Amino acid sequence: MASFTVNGKSVTLDVDDDTPLLWALRDELRLTGTKFGCGIAQCGACTVMLDGAPVRSCQTQVGTLDGAEITTIEGLDGPEAKAVQDAWTAIDVPQCGWCQSGQVMSATALLRDTPKPSDADIDNAMWGNVCRCATYTRIRAAIHDAADTLEG
Numbered sequence: 001m002a003s004f005t006v007n008g009k010s011v012t013l014d015v016d017d018d019t020p021l022l023w024a025l026r027d028e029l030r031l032t033g034t035k036f037g038c039g040i041a042q043c044g045a046c047t048v049m050l051d052g053a054p055v056r057s058c059q060t061q062v063g064t065l066d067g068a069e070i071t072t073i074e075g076l077d078g079p080e081a082k083a084v085q086d087a088w089t090a091i092d093v094p095q096c097g098w099c100q101s102g103q104v105m106s107a108t109a110l111l112r113d114t115p116k117p118s119d120a121d122i123d124n125a126m127w128g129n130v131c132r133c134a135t136y137t138r139i140r141a142a143i144h145d146a147a148d149t150l151e152g
């Protein structure tokens, strides 16, 4: 049994404590915007926010989450998130789309911490989010675009 909030709503799940958060989100709560990629914390497709910080939900056990606040792509909001999502649309970043909710999570976390990131800052923040379609050039451009928007 684990109780935490997901996108601002309290949830209590009757699952084993070692259930990965990713499965709880997708199978129990039907929040399928968070994707399964590798299952071993190597690709970033499953990235969600845990108390505001990006984590790999495939390697986060629900038994560790009592009282935590989880945010998925379905509940992501705030100025940085909006700027990122607008830039993603304007620059048409996604290709197949599979990695992209994780990319948006990591990009939003980056801009919350580093409002005007350099290329090196972006590479450092985003290296753990793998894109098999190699949209990296557009991701970098969109993060700069979002930063410019936030700066006004």
Ligand code: FES
Pocket: 035, 036, 037, 038, 039, 040, 041, 042, 043, 044, 045, 046, 047, 056, 057, 058, 059
């Ligand atoms: S599915 Fe979690 S990091 Fe790849």
Ligand code: FES
Pocket: 094, 095, 096, 097, 098, 099, 100, 130, 131, 132, 133, 134, 135
């Ligand atoms: S857009 Fe296809 S994996 Fe990234």
